[in-house]
Amino acid sequence: MNFNPVFNIAEICYRLGVRDVVISPGSRNAPLIVSFSRHPKLETYVISDERSAAFIALGMAQKSKSPVVVVSTSGSAGFNYAPAVAEAFFQNIPLIVITADRPPEWIDQRDGQTIHQLNLYGDHVKKSFQCPVDIDNEDAAWHLERNISDAINLATDGPKGPVHINIPFREPFYPSIDEKPQYKLAKTIQKSFTTRQLSSADWANLVDEWNFHKKRLIVVGQNEMSTELDLVLGEVKAKKHIPVIGDTLSNIHPIPEVVKSHDVFIDAIDERTAKELQPDLLITFGKTVLSKGLKKYLRKNKPKAHWHIQQDGLVADTFQSLTRVIPVTPINFFNSVKDIVAKGDHVYSQQWLELHKRAAEFMNEFHASEKFNEFSTVHTILSNLPMSCDIHLANSMVVRYASMIGLSHTHRQIETFCNRGTSGIDGCTSTAVGSALKAKKTTLLITGDMAFFYDRNAFWHQHIPENLRIIVLNNHGGGIFDLIEGPWKLPEKEKYFVTNQPLKAKNLAEEFGLKYYHCASIGGLSKGLGKFWVQDGHAKILEIESSIEVNTEVFKKFKQQAKQLWNQPILGKA
Known part of the structure; x- marks a missing residue:
């Protein structure tokens, strides 16, 4: 097998703006692993869990505003990228997904790790590129390189989004130990981009x-x-x-x-x-x-x-x-x-x-007088942030709490992120990890327990960034189902919606080597946050335990009092 066209893939990616490559280990993708890992200017990350790998790549692309490559072997491995691919599609994030594949004649022959990989992600990529299998042929090698350029140019052209490149490899596909990539042989296609202007008539x-x-x-x-x-x-x-x-x-x-x-x-x-x-x-x-x-x-x-x-x-x-x-x-x-x-x-x-100001005053007064609960906890956290940081908000109640409370106009160096493309909880932690890897400042993830434990493999690798801070609001279940209409009146609520769970973040922190803090009061939280923000060479988890029953009581009380505050006309007085 002529490996130069495969080595050229890494060089083309680099020339077109890629700097980071997330690799999921495998065998069929060995030529790609060697190509990217031996490139002197590309940073590679090895993430075994494919779902987590793709979300980490997404977080890196989101933060760096540059295309990021994620590489898998053949079979179901690439399927595990799908949730992150869908998120990237709806958030317009340039994710370059490269899957290794078996030769086409072995599809449907019950060969191992062999599935239908063409158009694997359906309508959730801007385009799927099928590459030739016999790249020893000069025309096929040209076609492969052309596909890589086209894919990256498409991913970074507006609207940005994910692309899928499927590359079948025949055996033998392991390069020799002394194989020396010749990256300078690669040919790229550069694309110029323009900004639209309205015509004078339209304006x-x-x-x-x-x-x-x-x-x-x-x-x-x-x-x-x-x-x-x-x-x-x-x-x-x-x-x-x-x-x-x-x-x-x-x-x-x-x-x-x-x-x-x-x-x-x-x-x-x-x-x-x-x-x-x-x-x-x-x-x-x-x-x-x-x-x-x-x-x-x-x-x-x-x-x-x-x-x-x-x-x-x-x-x-x-x-x-x-x-x-x-x-x-x-x-x-x-x-x-x-x-x-x-x-x-x-x-x-x-x-x-005027409505906004009254609402903000009501918010502050309410939280100052309430007992310990999730909602007030988020209020305290957002009032005690470092001057400069990135905030990732997990889906479910966390992002809703934060949206109600908001950030101050003095938080000029704080940017917020959330996977609202598909609004799932499945990759919130991994996305924050990827973002932290590309950030030069503190990256804070505020998450609920269900989202946190769902994505526990976000830490199953050797790249945990020391600037990562995670606050877990652990009410031991899906508390949102006590707050939205519909589930709360059903007899199946506890077992099938809330799904109570007994886990604590302490064990996970110990398992993956993160510093762990615990809090169960607002006063303790305000005091503990100072130590939590300190950069001391370790990623940190702060677990805040609360009761679903109390959280539900307080939030419903908040909504009721808000309704009473505006139950009469107040406008027309300005």
């Missing part, structure tokens, strides 16, 4: 429509942190009197007076207030909007016009009111908007802001 139409609508509202979905965006959006917000709504995952918290307590009041306001808050023009950008309450509100109280700003890709009509898609970047759009003379309705802007 004139937008200006006319903008001037026609007075009550304008901006809603931001999950988004990457950007200082440039914060500056221009903050300027538009202030000069044009436009309320801006952004939950924790929008990462626009550095902008002063962003409405981020909407989940506290949006379900509690009366009909008159709801109508007064109804926008004429809704402007959105970003991915998933976390708040179910906000989505229900805007679907019921539809704007007259809804613009969504997105440079490329499929556009979702989340609020069932979309009237215009603007295919530019948010920075480009708001830099143009700030020069429009027409301002918005100042009273309308103040109405949203």
Whole structure:
């Protein structure tokens, strides 16, 4: 077998921006393992659990904003990448999945580790590339290298996303010990990228429509942190009197007076207030909007016009009111908007802001007076963060708590992440581990016990980053099912939904060599966090145990008091 085309795969990946490769051990992928591991400029990570490996690669790509390669052997190994591939697809993360395969003639012949790997991930990759098997042939070698370039260029072109490269190998496929890769022989295809601009005619139409609508509202979905965006959006917000709504995952918290307590009041306001808050023009950008309450509100109280700003890709009509898609970047759009003379309705802007301020005050007062519980614990954690860190929020109740509470505009060096592409709990820890491997600052994961123990193999390797901090809210079960309507009245709730479990994080910490801390009071938490943040060469776990019953009681009390606070009209006074 001529190994040079396989060695060229690593070089092509490097030339097109790949710096990190996650390898799942196997036999059929031996040529790929040798190719990547012997490359002098690529960093390789060996992760045995394929599901965890793919999520770690996803976290690395998410943090580095660069394509990351993940490599598996043939058979079911590649199937285990599927959850992370789906997450990468819906979050637009450039994950380069390379699976080794058996020769095509051995498919359906009951040969070991042989399955149908062509189009393995279906519609959850931008494209699947099937490579030739006989790469000793010059044309086949050219085709292989062409596929690698095309795949990486496609993954990094907008909208970014995962691609799958399937490469069959015939035996013998183990290079000799003294095989010397000649990486300089590789040929790459470079692709230039452009940024779209609106035509003058399109922009004139937008200006006319903008001037026609007075009550304008901006809603931001999950988004990457950007200082440039914060500056221009903050300027538009202030000069044009436009309320801006952004939950924790929008990462626009550095902008002063962003409405981020909407989940506290949006379900509690009366009909008159709801109508007064109804926008004429809704402007959105970003991915998933976390708040179910906000989505229900805007679907019921539809704007007259809804613009969504997105440079490329499929556009979702989340609020069932979309009237215009603007295919530019948010920075480009708001830099143009700030020069429009027409301002918005100042009273309308103040109405949203007044609700936000009252909700934030209510939140602080409530948590200051409550007994020990999960919700108040998250409030304390977010009030005692280091000045600079990344926060990963696990799915289920953790991300909802954090979204209700929000981050302060003083947290300018804190970015939040969450796997809201598919909203699963299966890879939250592994994603945080991958992100921490590429971060130069503290990476904090706040997670529930079910998500934490589900992904315990996130630590089953030799690459645990010392800047990783994990806070486990352990209520010994799926407490969310006591908080959402439906399950809580069913007799099957405890056994089939909550699924109580007795595990503690201490044993896992000892098994994988992480420092362990325990807490069971708010006072103890405030004191213990200082030691927890210290960088001393060790990853750390802080386990906070609580009761599902108490958590449920406190959260329902919170929602009830919020409802009472806004049970009468309060607007129209600005």
